[in-house]
Amino acid sequence: MDEAKLYKKIKNAVGRGVADHGLIAEGDRIAVAVSGGKDSYTMLHLLEALRQRAPIRFEIMALTIDSGYPGFRTDIIAGHLKEHGFAHHVEKTDHYGIIQAKRREGSSYCSICARLKRGALYELAQKFGCNKLALGHHLDDFAETLLLNQFFVGSLKSMAASMLADNGITTVIRPLVYVTEAQIIEFARLKGFPVVCCRCPACGEADMQRKRMKRLISELERDIPHIRQSILRALSNVQPRHLLDRQLFLKTVSPDDAAPDESA
Numbered sequence: 001m002d003e004a005k006l007y008k009k010i011k012n013a014v015g016r017g018v019a020d021h022g023l024i025a026e027g028d029r030i031a032v033a034v035s036g037g038k039d040s041y042t043m044l045h046l047l048e049a050l051r052q053r054a055p056i057r058f059e060i061m062a063l064t065i066d067s068g069y070p071g072f073r074t075d076i077i078a079g080h081l082k083e084h085g086f087a088h089h090v091e092k093t094d095h096y097g098i099i100q101a102k103r104r105e106g107s108s109y110c111s112i113c114a115r116l117k118r119g120a121l122y123e124l125a126q127k128f129g130c131n132k133l134a135l136g137h138h139l140d141d142f143a144e145t146l147l148l149n150q151f152f153v154g155s156l157k158s159m160a161a162s163m164l165a166d167n168g169i170t171t172v173i174r175p176l177v178y179v180t181e182a183q184i185i186e187f188a189r190l191k192g193f194p195v196v197c198c199r200c201p202a203c204g205e206a207d208m209q210r211k212r213m214k215r216l217i218s219e220l221e222r223d224i225p226h227i228r229q230s231i232l233r234a235l236s237n238v239q240p241r242h243l244l245d246r247q248l249f250l251k252t253v254s255p256d257d258a259a260p261d262e263s264a
């Protein structure tokens with residue numbers, strides 16, 4: 001697909017995601033979390049394109065967490081963002097040191113690293129007066145997370161497109177909810193984004209279980225071409241009465257809920 005066509009497709013998908021889930025409102029100040037990976041570069045550029053043509057006013061700035069792994073080229077990220085005129089802050093942290101001290105032998109870096117990063121991003125968003133924090137999760141992440149939770153956790157959940165964070169202040173948004181990873185890979189290649197990796201031992205590698213979900217979906221895709229879109233549609237077409245969560249069931253059929261809405 002040529003670049004203009006792909007760009008239009010992604011732009012429309014971001015626009016739909018933002019509209020469907022009410023991700024952006026007048027006066028928002030959005031901290032865009034940019035890791036130096038293909039997803040967050042794509043998100044940042046698409047949000048800026050949206051900002052320029054949107055009928056409402058909102059601001060964006062980019063935030064990067066340097067977790068302290070030797071060799072992470074945040075200067076390359078900063079150079080690219082400066083060249084494109086983005087406000088950008090790099091926060092240098094000692095997460096690497098904390099992880100080395102706290103990590104149990106043989107356990108993964110990723111979960112503790114992600115938690116530390118998320119905490120730092122919430123703090124920074126507040127510090128820079130941003131009410132929203134945009135993360136670069138895409139359609140494939142939503143589908144894989146749903147399967148991961150079903151297969152390994154025993155829970156029917158994925159990710160929210162918009163959710164108030166635990167700090168009760170920052171709203172986390174995921175504007176790439178309708179954009180596939182394949183579209184992002186192609187877009188990042190055509191745009192020549194200077195992708196860098198954080199240099200942690202797991203850098204650039206999805207964890208093993210996530211890789212299995214990716215593989216499974218790709219294998220099934222040969223017979224079911226729209227499998228990704230279908231999984232995503234399932235997330236917005238929940239039929240609680242056909243599930244087994246007793247709390248959900250009781251809530252769904254409680255007399256209060258069933259009563260006609262007097263306020264209508």
Ligand SMILES: Nc1ncnc2c1ncn2[C@@H]1O[C@H](COP(=O)(O)OP(=O)(O)OP(=O)(O)O)[C@@H](O)[C@H]1O
Binds near residue numbers: 036064065134135198
């Ligand atoms: N070091 C970081 N600094 C700022 N934001 C980050 C950083 N690491 C991750 N994020 C944010 O969290 C999102 C999900 O992180 P994850 O580690 O799963 O990356 P990813 O799926 O490889 O995405 P990307 O291609 O943007 O790196 C990223 O898209 C980005 O928005």
